[in-house]
Amino acid sequence: MDKYHVTIGGKEYQVEIEGERVWIDGNEVYAGIHFLNDDGLFMLERDEGKREFHIKPREEDVYQVTTRGLQVDTVVQPERGHGKKREVKKDEGSINAPIPGVVSQVLVTAGDAVDNNQVLVVLESMKMLMEFRAPFAGTVEKVLVSKGQNVEKGDGMVALKRTE
Amino acid sequence: MKILIANRGEIAVRIMRACRDLGYTSVAVYSDRDREALHTRYADEAVYIGPTPASQSYLNIDAVLAAARKTKADAIHPGYGFLSENPLFAQKVEKAGIIFIGPSPEAIALTGDKLEARKIAAQAGVPVLPGSEFSLADGGVPKEIGTDIGYPVLVKAVSGGGGRGIRLADSDEELLRMVGSASQEAELAFGDDKVYIEKFVRPARHIEVQILGDGNGNILVIGERECSIQRRHQKLIEEAPAPGLDKEVRARLYEAARQVGLALNYRSLGTVEFLLAENQNFYFIEVNPRIQVEHPITELVTGIDLVNTQILLAASGCLTLQQDQIQMRGTAIEARVIAEDPDQSFMPTSGQVSYLKIPSGSGIRVDSALYQGMYISTDYDSLIAKLIVWGEDRATAIRRMLGALEEFNIAGLTTDLGYLRDIVRSEAFLSGQVDTMYLESFQTTDSSEDEEKLLKETALAAALFIHNKLKQTAARVTREANQWRTAAWREQMVGFY
CATH class of the missing domain: 3.30.700.30 (Glycoprotein, Type 4 Pilin)
Known part of the structure; x- marks a missing residue:
């Protein structure tokens, strides 16, 4: 079976x-x-x-x-081998650029406590400014981009840690 | 007559169809990205105008004009977006002795300056919202202005359009910040950082009136459209006529739109946008001097082909239609299918359309430039299709819309199709009780029993598919491994035949 x-x-x-x-x-x-x-x-x-x-x-x-x-x-x-289910890895705290663009604003620094829905980064792409918000309340672990930087699709911008 | 369409995507195809209807020759222009695009293939002739970025192709006035000269086009239709609201373009087209299918360059310039347009409307006796009568330079926000008008206020780009460069502010502090960010976005999108502020009316409905003028003082009103279903000032669902609109209010709206058209001595198709407050007072917002994305709903309820009419008017200079011939019948609804992911704050999506099923049937129309195998990039606007339905009454139109949205399948990238369906079947939409803030707080409903069942079927289907594929692969591997033996066996058997 x-x-x-x-x-x-x-x-x-x-x-x-x-x-x-x-x-x-x-x-x-x-x-x-x-x-x-x-x-x-x-x-x-x-x-x-x-x-x-x-x-x-x-x-x-x-x-x-x-x-x-x-x-x-x-x-x-x-179900492979011993019936062990492979964990689907999901890096929930990583805020990635969904499309290429230029970082227009960085509103947090590492160590900041952020609220759910707080704006972290503003990206300029296709002549629009897009706000990237915290998907949950937590702490900023790393800020990987700076103002004016070009980012490619999928590039990490901010790493967040959920408040336990 | 030969018409060059200075646009791409669904609207370019839409205009080319009108050309075909009228027996005119159509000319497409295309960028690198659009070498294989539907509009490029659909036209009678096609001219390459430059690299993928719009600034080097579809927004390049000289390249578009060169294409028109090369093909000896008699007229240019700008569609919506791109160069359609650029007065310099209209002027250059006319100077080159080519018919510009749209308003005069002067009218485009006047309506493009949103503050100027406000003044014209006010002078014509049309109510405008309390707001600044002067534009604010970046950072130079006069003290007290927000309090004078009364918060909340909207910060808008003077050269704005398409929902860009608009911000909401609730306090002095927020106003300062929003003026900065709106003017920054305005500079990016329109090359003009000037902004102004206007009182924000809530709750309010967005209702717009279609007008058609001959540039000789004759203005026809071709019904209204309700466009309150917006997300961040981008329309998603539109409807004609506006549900439950009071007859007397409708008449006043039509008259106001007519007055604005007269004040501009308007030529061609245009849309006058209004905000309708709860107390039934309405205010002028702006004029869109071009064919509107949502024009098909007006076509379905009035039976008038707006694009054909617009082209014929540009060719002949006179209106053949009369006001008393214009009537609305039934209800039409449009839903915009966009390559954006509702679950990822509407981020643009891209991908290859690996499977496409377009709904059809009585009262159903789809305007799109989609085809199976097409690669959808994020280089241009995210609108990929418009689903438009008509029903003899609102309930029929809604049922038809729901059925058609179910039938509409686009695989290979994420779209808003599911989100559109959630809106259309929401209580507030069904009862026609929506305002412009509806989507800001809209939550998709929890899945129903039917959906639970469908999810289970899907799980079953996916598992069976993968199971079969794995078995097929396994069988092929075994077969290939056994091939040499089979071959040897066949050779031995040859002798028996």
């Missing part, structure tokens, strides 16, 4: 597959899939009908799944 841990948003599901038989969270269901092309388009076939899905890999074990009325990032982890 093959086991898969699926995570969507904050919700976790366990899917088990053996031959033609499928269980979700321990309950056996009738489900099968039918590929519509080689590019991630397929149908899920259930008792009550068929539904079209599109799946596209984003990074290791993470897929963007699109279907009528829903588009979600889905983590699918096959």
Whole structure:
């Protein structure tokens, strides 16, 4: 039997597959899939009908799944070896530049205590000023950029530590 | 007649369709990034005008004019954004003996100076908001001005537009800071750091009136649009007519818009924007001297093709339409599909469209320049499609919009499609009770039972897909490993045939 841990948003599901038989969270269901092309388009076939899905890999074990009325990032982890679930690493305290730009303002320094939603850095990109706010209350661990600096997509700007 | 479209994206394609309708030849201009763009392929002719950054291509007046001369274009349509509100461009186009499909350069200059536009409206007897009658230089905020007008106040760029260079201030201290940041952003976006302040009315609805003028003192009013669903002064959902608008207030709004149009001796399509306060008083905000992003909703409720009409007017100089021929029927709603991530404070997203499903059916229209395989970059505006629906009444239009939003699938990058759906099915939107601050406090609702079920289906589908792919890969590896044996076996078998 093959086991898969699926995570969507904050919700976790366990899917088990053996031959033609499928269980979700321990309950056996009738489900099968039918590929519509080689590019991630397929149908899920259930008792009550068929539904079209599109799946596209984003990074290791993470897929963007699109279907009528829903588009979600889905983590699918096959149970590997001893059934140990690989932790999805999520660096929640890192404020990264989502697009290239120039740092227009840095409003915090290392060691500062910040409130949830407090503005940390202002980035200029596409002739717009974008404010980057603290996703939670915490302490500034590191400031990685300075005013006037160019940043690339994905560059870390501020490292925050959540207040325990 | 040959028309050069000095724009890109959905609006360029929209205007080219109008050209096709009218039997005119269309000319596209394109940058490096847009070599394969839909508008480049859709036009009858296409001219390269420069590198990807807009400042070197779509904003390059000389390059656009050279393209027009090279192709011997009779007219230029500027679309919205880019050079559409640049009086110098309009002037140069006309000087080159080419028809500018839009207002006169003088009217563009007047409406572009937001303080000047306020004055014109006030002189025409149209109410304007209390505010400064002079522009504030960076840092030089007169003392007491905020208190005189009464907080909260909005700081706005004199040369503003598109929601840029606007800040809200609640106190003297905040006002100083916001004047600094607004003027900085204004300098970046418009090359002019001048700002002014205006009283901030809350709650208020944003209602705009479509006008069409012939430049000879004739102004037609082509209905209104409700555009209160905005996020940081960027419209997301628009509707025509404005739901629940009092008949008498509507008539007064139309008259005010007409007066502004007359004062400007307006030519071509334009939009007069107003704020409607709770007490039903309204105030002039500004004039948008161009085709508006949300023009299709007016087209669907009036049955008038605004772009065709605009082009024909520019070609002939006279209006064929009469005010009493203009009526609104049913409700139309537009939702803007943008390449931004609502979960990441609306950061622009990019990526290749790996799967695309565009809704269709009765009463559904999609204006876009999307195609499967297209790479969406952050080089230009984030608007990638407009979904517009029409229904014989508001409830029908909303149901149609919800169905169409479900059907609209774009994979490969994150968009606001889910967020749009959450807004449209929210209580306040359904009852038509929204104001311009609605989205500032808008929270997406917790997932319903149906959604729980759909998430479970999705988990199942994803796991089955991955399972099948893993098995296929495993089978292929085994097959390849066995190939040499199979080959040897086949050779042995040959003798039997």
